[in-house]
């Protein structure tokens with residue numbers, strides 16, 4: 034790292050919003066906005082390609098009476114690399130390359146949480162028959178969604194029944210009645226491991242809590258594949274440089290941030306007879322995904338919330354021109370995770386790793402200083418063989434260390450002239466596990482209920498100079514001919530004459 038990090042504990046969502054406001058990264062919308070389609074449309078259009086502000090909707094149709102339980106929705110907090118840098122305690126203009134570097138170490142740091150007795154999230158406690166999810170202005174985010182999605186950027190907390198270690202992940206959840214939230218979760222995710230463990234212990238239900246609205250590290254860590262057995266609260270502590278203060282839930286033996294805006298407690302039904310219809314939803318891929326099927330549902334036993342709570346949500350689905358929070362965060366954390374996987378697998382010479390945000394980490398770019406043939410294949414195999422590769426890294430492109438992987442043109446140029454499909458530079462790894470919502474996979478093979486996972490045919494584009502070629506004496510022993518970019522002495526000589534040649538101010542026609 035070339036920049037110094039000063040960890041910031043924002044305290045809660047409100048502290049984060051105040052910091053965003055002070056940095057000019059935040060806008061409030063006071064005009065009335067409909068929760069039905071309009072709010073989601075505005076958020077998607079406003080976020081731009083990582084350039085838009087975070088938004089607070091203060092006046093939501095049907096939820097703007099003085100006695101409305103919840104009247105505000107906040108989104109887009111991490112929809113730019115500038116704000117990810119702020120969360121990490123770095124200057125907003127820190128280059129994403131540095132954010133990836135920091136992401137690599139922060140995932141391995143821990144500051145364990147601290148249990149406290151009470152907190153603002155207990156200001157209002159609604160239990161039993163009084164539970165009514167309709168009291169929250171849950172957006173119908175997109176016209177093609179199957180319902181109103183309350184869980185879009187919340188920390189879903191579960192516990193390993195044997196070790197007691199909690200996991201915090203993001204798993205989408207749709208309102209399906211006053212007290213029911215079916216969610217989308219896959220067996221290969223950590224929540225899926227917990228489901229298996231609770232089932233094997235003979236339980237028909239698994240305790241679950243959903244923390245909505247806290248510091249940015251909540252969504253950031255919950256959406257990141259933190260290593261199995263490591264609690265995301267520990268990594269959040271490392272990001273903010275101070276322990277996360279947790280309070281115990283009212284009706285389940287789980288812990289949530291004491292200053293969260295809203296907490297939903299309950300039990301996830303593990304018996305397929307209790308499953309409820311969920312989906313589809315505008316997904317990470319930019320397509321509608323996750324078919325309408327019966328899914329495990331949270332039976333809500335209690336809701337606690339702060340006074341005048343803020344509902345934290347996000348618009349999912351990255352597309353050219355509009356990058357989701359997931360896409361922005363994935364570009365950093367999925368790259369950082371892949372780099373750590375490569376390191377642990379012992380692949381030498383890695384000099385940079387990047388996931389452009391437009392596709393949220395499906396296409397992984399690796400830059401390496403290769404010293405032996407087959408090194409790019411070693412890298413791809415390591416990434417694909419890791420559990421982190423389950424829902425990411427479908428396509429891996431490897432380039433030499435003279436190619437800037439943050440420059441699309443440079444990567445495209447390397448693919449144009451360093452790839453020879455007849456020389457094993459294109460490799461397909463067929464029928465691997467993969468994301469169950471990728472529309473390029475046949476519908477039958479996206480059925481994660483039937484197969485436990487999706488089905489990806491993975492691709493390596495080895496755009497490095499082929500070290501299997503013979504060194505060529507005509508090229509001074511190199512495999513490839515020299516490039517035409519002038520030598521430094523020739524550049525210096527030409528630039529010394531720039532003024533004389535009248536090239537300082539290019540003529541415009």
Ligand SMILES: Cc1cc2nc3c(=O)[nH]c(=O)nc-3n(C[C@H](O)[C@H](O)[C@H](O)COP(=O)(O)O)c2cc1C
Pocket residue numbers: 185186200201202203204205206217218219222223224255256257258259347349358359424
């Ligand atoms: C906005 C957003 C929505 C997500 N939705 C889902 C989802 O519905 N189901 C799922 O299994 N993973 C979803 N993910 C991905 C997981 O959160 C991610 O893989 C994370 O690593 C899961 O936590 P775990 O590693 O502890 O299992 C989503 C991520 C984000 C950022």
